[in-house]
Amino acid sequence: MPLKVDPERLSHEEKQTIIECLKYVADLCDGAQALDGHGFNKNDTEIGKNLAYSNFHTYKMMVIAASLAWKYRGQLPDHLRQGIFDIERKHNKDKKTVLKRARFRTLL
Secondary structure (H helix, E strand, O other): OOOOOOHHHOOHHHHHHHHHHHHHHHHHOOOOOOOOOOOOOOOOHHHHHHHHHOOOOOHHHHHHHHHHHHHOHHHOOHHHHHHHHHHHHHHHHHHHHHHHHHHHHHHO
């Protein structure tokens, strides 16, 4: 399941963490020439590298960047992986709470 966040609710530090994740994966990437489990896959190479090294990110670009960072979290070093997990936990906590309340109401 991709990381779904509202970029308007992300702090500057969280956005930087997401972009740092993409830069890390982009630096490993050989354009999907070798099947080595490093870098982006063939479909994500162009967009992933563009997002990693772009100086400006629109709302939609940050949505995609967050999704890619989550998708490739297994390739990240511990500190970046932890940052992505922290973002997911913080921004999806509200959604999980809403779902729990909705389920509880249906039981009443």
